[in-house]
Amino acid sequence: MPRWGYKIHEDRQVIWEEGDFSLVERIRLAEPSLCLCISCGTCASGCTAAQFTDFSLRRVIIQLQRGRIEEVRQEIDRCMLCGKCILTCPRGVNTRHLVLCIRKELSGDVLY
Amino acid sequence: MKIEGKKRLWQQYQKEIAGDRYFYVRSCVRQNFFPGAEAVFLKIMQDELGKDVYENPAHTSCTGIGYHCDIVPFDTAMTVVARQFSLMAEAGYENFVTSCITSFGLYSEVLETWNHFPEKQEQAARFLHEATGRPFARPSNVSHASDIIYKYRHEIAARAQYRLVNSLTGEPLKGVEHIGCHYAKMFPSKGVGGAEYPYVLVGMIEEWGGEVVDYPERRHCCGFGFRHYAVRANRGYSLSCSRKKFESMQPYKPDFILTNCPGCPMFLDRWQYVISEMEGKTYGPGNEGIPVLTYEELAGLVLGYDPWDIGLQVHQVSVEPLLKKMGIAYDPDGKYLGPGGKYLGRPENPANIYFV
Amino acid sequence: MMTKTVAVIGGGPAGMEASKELAFNGFQVVLLESGARLGGHMNQWDRLFPNKRPAGEILESLYRNFPGSITVMTETNITSIGRNADRFILRTAGRDVIEADALLVCTGFRVFDAILKEEYGYGIYDNVITSVDLEQWFKEKRPVLTSHGRVPATVGFIHCVGSRDEKSGNLHCSKVCCVTAVKQAVELKEKLPEARIFCFYMDLRMFGLGYEELYKESQEKYRIQFIRGRLSEAFENMDGSLMAKVEDTLTAKPLRINLDLLVLMVGFLPSDGTAAIGSLLGLTFNPNGFLQPRDGHLQPHDTEQQGVFLAGSCKGPKNLEETLADARSAVLRIRQYLTN
Incomplete structure (x- = not known):
């Protein structure tokens, strides 16, 4: 084969139908307030972990809702469970419980 | 899909296309990519339709490629464009016809700039005078060569030797069309049919007996992208854009791709080979590719021109499957013979894509 | 007098x-x-x-x-x-x-003529309707089906069609379409409990009392999904469904989603x-x-x-x-x- 010096790029476009929505379905049953997130970012702005690591609970929630489980897996352990986000969330999302649920699910425990 | 809805839009995007006395400017790259295309345009206009088409060998690149690669400043491009217009006026013509879509886009952009910023027109006139001593002029009509073929599509159909119909089944051949970004995305009103549902190529295919298939990534760029192609390391971007289109059109089983622009047929044609090498994938039936034609080449085939006289042997994707479907009697042994029977040489056979 | x-x-x-x-x-x-x-x-x-x-x-x-x-x-x-x-x-x-x-x-007022957003395909694609059409379906108690007679599995509501859009010549916010979309999404979910319903928005303007509450209810009870991104173009797939292209701005990636029915929230014009x-x-x-x-x-x-x-x-x-x-x-x- 010729040496091209270039290659086919991976498409950045996300195809909705390729998302894995099984995790979000299970988490939602355990913590229904998940659906109330409006991505305002209050959780991420006051977050202890976000100041020193690339962690954003806002992003974790959106990736979870988009069925991007790998992205969730890469981030979720950075949370320190301090509870600041649950204190500030304007929509009353039970963020701390949400993180615990995601961790449990990803570690193989089945919540529902 | 509701065709009436498209027709309603098409009626709103009718542009004025000059009828005769054309000053024709060529593309920088087409004579290398598809060497017969421009010659076919001239033959149709002059020999078939008896139109006055004038060319001046002193015309230059419009600098569109340089402009879009960020190496020619817009002020320079405007001055070069002013010189082309001056050549046109000097020859006594008013109707400017471009072979290239990016040229068409650039000429339209320059004229719109002059309409909105008269001081830019004054500046271009001054630069033109200082650099060449030439008088400034503006065309009364700017059309792309495909606009003209579109305008005379009925006349071409009336002289057709072949139609875009499967000669065995009688079914219309299915074509996908690609108008090239700079034809109408910048100025939708300057394209026949507008930017979202352009009609210029659709009109030709329908008039010549074929059927147009609309596919989800029709509006997507072929990926030429100028600087993306000019820099080798960036070519994957161009390749990936074309691939996105092939993946989207393949389920519709098109018999051919019809293009409007110098760059698009080049990439839609050549990249099919590259993808076949890289991934082993082809988009036509079996290991065939999808033949890619310019509008002039398609018009030439319809008019019964010998496929090898109009340069179809330099296409990467073999056009023979399309020729067979159209029932065109062609000489397989003549493919690599140039004028006077001179042997042109035959390319190496690619590994994964059908090639004759 | x-x-x-x-x-x-x-x-x-x-x-x-x-x-x-x-x-x-x-x-x-x-x-x-x-x-x-x-x-x-x-x-x-x-x-x-x-x-x-x-x-x-x-x-x-x-x-x-x-x-x-x-x-x-x-x-x-x-x-x-x-x-x-x-x-x-x-x-x-x-x-x-x-x-x-x-x-x-x-x-x-009158509503924006959705035909003018050519790239959304109203009047061209079979399964693109406006908020006014959908309301009419509700009023006539007409079953919500695709043009092919199927129950839609996915429905997208497109906010700001002809509003806040220089290309349409309308700079203003039509104000009532956001909450109308949420209302219609909820009503549709009541009729089609299995459907996945999405709202594509630039901003959600829940200006009246009870509107934010309805929005919240639509998320929690009806599981309407809100994706912040404006439709750039839609295209008809072979089966008559629509391929919609938006940027999922909150993940900063282009998103492609297939929708069986697309509802355009047409704006408010004089x-x-x-x-x-x-x-x-x-x-x-x-x-x-x-x-x-x-x-x-x-x-x-x-x-x-x-x-x-x-x-x-x-x-x-x-x-x-x-x-x-x-x-x-x-x-x-x-x-x-x-x-x-």
Whole structure:
């Protein structure tokens, strides 16, 4: 084969139908307030972990809702469970419980 | 899909296309990519339709490629464009016809700039005078060569030797069309049919007996992208854009791709080979590719021109499957013979894509 | 003192409410409507946000106790408006002549023509409809099916179609479409519990009491998914579904999603009547083509023309509460004008 010096790029476009929505379905049953997130970012702005690591609970929630489980897996352990986000969330999302649920699910425990 | 809805839009995007006395400017790259295309345009206009088409060998690149690669400043491009217009006026013509879509886009952009910023027109006139001593002029009509073929599509159909119909089944051949970004995305009103549902190529295919298939990534760029192609390391971007289109059109089983622009047929044609090498994938039936034609080449085939006289042997994707479907009697042994029977040489056979 | 006459132009909710109140206040009222019947857009609407109240209840209430003294003229188009001393002389296409001491313009709005957003394919793709079409389906109790007769599994609502869009020539926010989308999404989910329903938005403007609550309910109870991103283009797939391209701005990636039905939330534009009557009277238009009162805060009904007053959505997007309140407020102003 010729040496091209270039290659086919991976498409950045996300195809909705390729998302894995099984995790979000299970988490939602355990913590229904998940659906109330409006991505305002209050959780991420006051977050202890976000100041020193690339962690954003806002992003974790959106990736979870988009069925991007790998992205969730890469981030979720950075949370320190301090509870600041649950204190500030304007929509009353039970963020701390949400993180615990995601961790449990990803570690193989089945919540529902 | 509701065709009436498209027709309603098409009626709103009718542009004025000059009828005769054309000053024709060529593309920088087409004579290398598809060497017969421009010659076919001239033959149709002059020999078939008896139109006055004038060319001046002193015309230059419009600098569109340089402009879009960020190496020619817009002020320079405007001055070069002013010189082309001056050549046109000097020859006594008013109707400017471009072979290239990016040229068409650039000429339209320059004229719109002059309409909105008269001081830019004054500046271009001054630069033109200082650099060449030439008088400034503006065309009364700017059309792309495909606009003209579109305008005379009925006349071409009336002289057709072949139609875009499967000669065995009688079914219309299915074509996908690609108008090239700079034809109408910048100025939708300057394209026949507008930017979202352009009609210029659709009109030709329908008039010549074929059927147009609309596919989800029709509006997507072929990926030429100028600087993306000019820099080798960036070519994957161009390749990936074309691939996105092939993946989207393949389920519709098109018999051919019809293009409007110098760059698009080049990439839609050549990249099919590259993808076949890289991934082993082809988009036509079996290991065939999808033949890619310019509008002039398609018009030439319809008019019964010998496929090898109009340069179809330099296409990467073999056009023979399309020729067979159209029932065109062609000489397989003549493919690599140039004028006077001179042997042109035959390319190496690619590994994964059908090639004759 | 002779009874003064007020000509109310436009028989939608604002015109009807104002006419009633004017009549209760002892004025002669002539209510002129270009359409075949009174009620305006309410006639096409099934249920209202935020509480899903049937629109018919509002119509009923507008017709209830409707004074017989009001002269109602439907299918009436005004061709000229002149003045004779302090009186207005209105001539109609049917050669009627109406004299009045004051005019109340209640000419309202029309919705954006979705055909103009060519890239969304309304009128071209089989399964692209507008919010008005969907409301009509609800009103007619028509089952929600795709053009191929299938129950849609995925539905997308596109916010801001023809609003906040320079390409459409409309800079303004139409204000009521966000909450309408949420209302319709919820209603659709009630009809199609299995469907996945998405709203694609630029901003969600839940400005009224009860709207944010409805939005929250739509997320939690109805599981409507909100994706912040504006549709750049839609395309029809082979099976008649739509391929929609948006940026999922919150993940900063281009997103492609297949939708069986696409609902375009068409925006709020000045009606043809607003444009025509405004021109006949030489009124001031704001940059979006709505009629401009003399002072939006302090003289919201007055115009540059003495004796000509404005009420309702001819002045800009309004919900029904605001429209009705504005109509009543205009009556107070007219009473003040005619009795002093």
